[in-house]
Amino acid sequence: MMTRDLTNLMAAAADIVRDAATIATEPPKDLTISTKAHRNDLVTAVDKAVEERIATRLAEIAPYPLLGEEGHDIDSFAGRVWVLDPIDGTLNYVETHRDYAISLALVEDGVPIAGLVYDVVASRMYEAIRGEGARVNGSLLPRLEPRHRDDIVVITDIKELDALPRLREIVTLSRGHRRYGSAALECIEVACGRAGAFVHLWVAPWDIAAAILVLTEVGARVSRIDGTPLDVRYKGSIVAAADPAHDEIIERLVRDAT
Ligand code: 2AM
Ligand code: CA
Secondary structure (H helix, E strand, C coil): CCHHHHHHHHHHHHHHHHHHHHHHHCCCCCCCEEECCCCCCEEEHHHHHHHHHHHHHHHHHCCCCEEECCCECCCCCCCEEEEEEEEECHHHHHHCCCCCEEEEEEEECCEEEEEEEEECCCCEEEEEECCCCEEECCEECCCCCCECHHHCEEECCHHHHHHCHHHHHHHHHCCEEECCCCHHHHHHHHHCCCCCEEEEEEECHHHHHHHHHHHHHCCCEEECCCCCCCCCCCCEEEEEECCEHHHHHHHHHHHCCC
16 A cells, blocks of 8 residues: 555544544443443443444445454454554543543554554544654654653653662652553653653553554654563553663663662
8 A cells, every 4th residue: 555545544544533532522321431340440331432433434444453442353463453442541531531542553564554643632633654754633743852861751650660669760860750641642742742751561552553653753762661672462561762761761770780
């Protein structure tokens, strides 16, 4: 598929995502909240309805297999696969009513080639196509300026600070830390230069497949917490940061034992 075809496909996918977002902003009365096994892992009927709407409409325009958090599985990552999180930041959706996103990536042989992250409440559509840069509502995002570890805001959570004492040191020496509760939007904060780094111990393919492309298209670096490459097909940790902060964080976390 030519880049132009991919651009047209992702424009159509963006329309589908915006349309499905109205289920979240104006949910039908019969959708009720239920809980998964963990009390913090809320899933609403809205997640499922958004996923259903997007899956149905994507099948009409580009019927690739779809991996979705709320009930769509795939046999393999061979060829092209849609990867969807219908609501990333479900707890925010339920509790704070902001900072949640729809994340949709097109992944080819395990590598994201196009991605959309829609910040629903802010009405901001972040888009990236591999090699073509990243955009927000159509405007090109600038490449990131170099940032150093001690000169950035770090997005991370108490779980990470408890598990990684050296991350706590990094945060103490940094400008401070933030936590928004949507991994996709937290990656976007880094991609837009508002935060210098995002560190999370446990993200799933649907949380980050689209946002990673936005990050790499603006020149951010992305890896696992031990500095090894991040393969979006597998769950695991993520360190996303501007250069050279990324190397400096990994250096402190893994290589610098003193
Ligand atoms: P979700 O809202 O789609 O569940 C919150 O820490 C961020 O990490 C959210 O983006 C959340 O996605 C994601 N996440 C994925 N798996 C998680 C897990 N097992 N525990 C906590 N957060 C998880
Ligand atoms: Ca989700």
